[in-house]
Amino acid sequence: MLPEGRAPAVVLINPKYEHNVGGVLRACSCFDIGQLWWTGDRVVVDKAKGQRLCREERMRGYADVAWNRCDYPFDRFRTRSSPDGLADATPVCIELLPGAEPLTTFVHPDKAVYVFGPEDGSVPQVIRRHCHRFVYIPARHCLNLAVAAGTVLAHRLMSRQLAGVEPILPVGDMLKRQTRSTPALEALGWDGH
Numbered sequence: 001m002l003p004e005g006r007a008p009a010v011v012l013i014n015p016k017y018e019h020n021v022g023g024v025l026r027a028c029s030c031f032d033i034g035q036l037w038w039t040g041d042r043v044v045v046d047k048a049k050g051q052r053l054c055r056e057e058r059m060r061g062y063a064d065v066a067w068n069r070c071d072y073p074f075d076r077f078r079t080r081s082s083p084d085g086l087a088d089a090t091p092v093c094i095e096l097l098p099g100a101e102p103l104t105t106f107v108h109p110d111k112a113v114y115v116f117g118p119e120d121g122s123v124p125q126v127i128r129r130h131c132h133r134f135v136y137i138p139a140r141h142c143l144n145l146a147v148a149a150g151t152v153l154a155h156r157l158m159s160r161q162l163a164g165v166e167p168i169l170p171v172g173d174m175l176k177r178q179t180r181s182t183p184a185l186e187a188l189g190w191d192g193h
Contacts (some may be wrong), residue, residue: 002068005077007089007111008033010149013127014040016119023146028065031153035066037073074130077113089113093131094152095123100134108156119145
């Protein structure tokens with residue numbers, strides 16, 4: 001049984017590569033997004049059989065992100081009280097389209113559902129009809145799916161921190177989240193505990 005949708009969340013439309021889904025899962029974990037959904041049959045992971053995403057999902061923080069394959073992810077965000085609309089969710093399509101807003105000045109909705117297309121295509125029109133906002137990433141070339149998701153989610157957290165909606169994590173808290181020591185961390189006084 002699939003869970004109810006909870007925004008903020010990410011929806012990937014028919015992703016092609018499992019490692020990109022794993023990379024988006026990592027970005028969700030890093031930037032406090034609680035759910036990752038994807039459609040299609042090119043990336044199939046059967047949790048009931050103990051299958052896992054590629055190595056990316058083994059980081060400690062991934063336990064905070066629910067991830068599911070679902071061909072109708074928007075249905076998971078509908079409620080009985082709003083069967084014709086997405087309850088408390090604002091679908092945001094990340095796509096290079098005429099009239100799309102630049103990520104640079106985009107104000108992220110509190111309960112955004114970020115929708116990304118596949119590595120080898122665009123977000124289909126039938127999916128775009130569900131979206132309320134359209135945003136593009138101002139870059140000189142197209143980005144890898146995982147990098148695009150990470151860019152959008154990082155911008156979301158940082159702009160919310162700048163607006164005072166989210167706290168800025170002190171470096172000491174960030175160091176506590178590290179799983180292993182590095183020379184740079186040791187230079188900052190981190191001892192691996």
